[in-house]
Amino acid sequence: MVPHLITALTGPINELEQRILESMPAIERWFRLEWMEHTPPFYSSVDIRNAGFKLAPVDTNLFPGGWNNLTEEMLPLAVQAAMAAIEKICPEARNLLIIPENHTRNTFYLNNVVQLQRIFKMAGLNVRVGSISREIKKTTVINLPNGESVTLEPVIRSKRRLGLKDFDPCTILLNNDLSAGAPGILEDLYEQYLLPPLHAGWMVRRKSRHFQSYEEVSKRFGKLLGIDHWLINPMFTHCEGLDFNDGTGMDALSAQVDMLLTKVRRKYKEYGIKEKPFVVVKADHGTYGMGVMTVRDAKDLEVLTRKSRNKMGVIKDGQAVHDVIIQEGVLTQERMNNAVAEPVVYMMDRYVVGGFYRMHPERGVDENLNAPGSSFVPLAFEHSTQLPQLGARPGASAPNRFYMYGVIGRLAMLAASYELEATNPDAEIYD
Template structure:
């Protein structure tokens, strides 16, 4: 059974929660059958928005970097999931190498790497951290605000394997999303498992492809539950070959923003929703919430004219996804919040609220100034409680979040299968 998160429960509720709880046996069986056919990503984090009338994922990260936000109570679940994942991939594994992001001196980020090291150490592996950054030329010890330390060591590439000076790992865990592309040092490895695979990096991944996969999964899931898939799906359009500095591709943007706002208005009317529709314009690849803009009217796009929008590695954004905006009704100490669900292999292992006191209910919260409130797990006896009034039980609400997170994770499985360079279906 999926673990259940508990925290102060706020925000409006709807019939969706009741439908999900009533269908729990069918849902779990459906997921089991899917995982028999498809391999889950090694680890996944999903940003979810709950508007009260709609519950949908808005981003899926295959290199999650907030493991330090999980509480100690969540660690046993993460360790069990890590054991299951490693057992499937490399049961004889004894050494694991973690490869972090190149901006490796960010202590908050390194706390996340240390937490990953802790999880896999407790799963029974020797774990070391190997940097591919050209700045790391010798073992480098960095002290964290907690008083703990992280040792970054320069990786060593032999003809066919990647490791450290005196450390030969069976498995290499990437916590680097490869936005700038996959360096040659990671290619053509012999008898080593690279997790996730190179084509999971942002040099290949596209959010539009992911949400196309999600649409397919949500349609089938909606049929299983007898619900409109729109209730759990953000609609989207895409524009490529955009250059804001030259105003190239702006007509594509205007047309697609206008069309998407019209579709959202139609859905709002169908459900009697008295809110102003909006869309989010963001880079089709990359993370960190960079270059994200809330658009309520086509005229808002004029603010993007002659601007240079870059991703976190300084590359100019030329492909954008225009995504249906989903309001968030979640609050934490009066600040706007959204849940983030963390998974390893096919298991939900924890999560946290991303909270931003200076952002509105229709804005991106993954921005400077955000804080993180970990969600503690319920006692093992606190399973979902069918029969309770919707919204009355935190485990029920978070079971539902876990279902949405797993739908996004399953969509990522489909997406990775479609982009596997060794598969004939690559598109």
């Protein structure tokens, strides 16, 4: 089952698909050489938007939840990728500790933890879940609506290691994006692998830095394929020193929005695109679809309601928003079950392992779909994303569409590896 595009099947996106399929050997070799030089994030997920005239990532998550939305058919891919990732980092690994988010009663999220536990258990590890939440003071079993359960145990910090009672892991998997900062309990660990590293958390990470890296990657990839990198890259800028509550910095934000809209209009004119351009203003750090608004005209910012200001001013864990990324809005022209949809690609190590369509029946083609009311339909992996059907008519083959998503997802993952190298506090600096 592949969603239909509401644009004609002979649009630029099919030309892009054709170019990607024709260049498959060169693309795979290019990725192979990149992974010889750069280390992929341990795991990641990428939100992709297909506008019919361009295909681009709009968000990259380095602590992906939602693993429970992958189908049983995808599990072997995930298990093999987990084996490869662990073998590369700690071949003798025996025990793995998962540190989840602190909102312990969200059963949708806990289903994701159970799925991660299953994947790494099948990869040959003893896996337990250790909570750093103050609420978890003793072993707590939470029963889930699907009949499964998850056991959360309070973590124990010795002088230099982190573990549980009678459980000493060599590898600690963070499924907590550290929006509120890195707790001291996770710092200065001795001979334990923390995956992803602390500097992948939102107290360090910035979306603008990620998309700066992605722009660099997309330019090089565009040169490889002989295409305009704009077709796979959302333009962006950013604005600092804002206070949405008292209006500080709003003039600067309006100016940046106006400048980016002008650039987008220029591109639309170049390609004969009749759609009305828009930008998306997002908190430069943080996740869960909070601190996001669509802007079609810089003048709209002058009349923001108090409710809109409040929504933009604070994100997850009560973090105030002072810096934003202003990103070229990418329409989604995909539909699933008559609802607006976007693909989300899941990766572990350097491998695409699956994904799903995020759908929202109450949102428009130019709105954020990562919001209450969204639902998920697994990507139909009749064939691996690595095995496109060469010779099939562009736009007609699900594996070909998924392969294209996988290429864009891996480009964003490569950008994340560049980003993590640049922010690594332990990296050697040469003059």
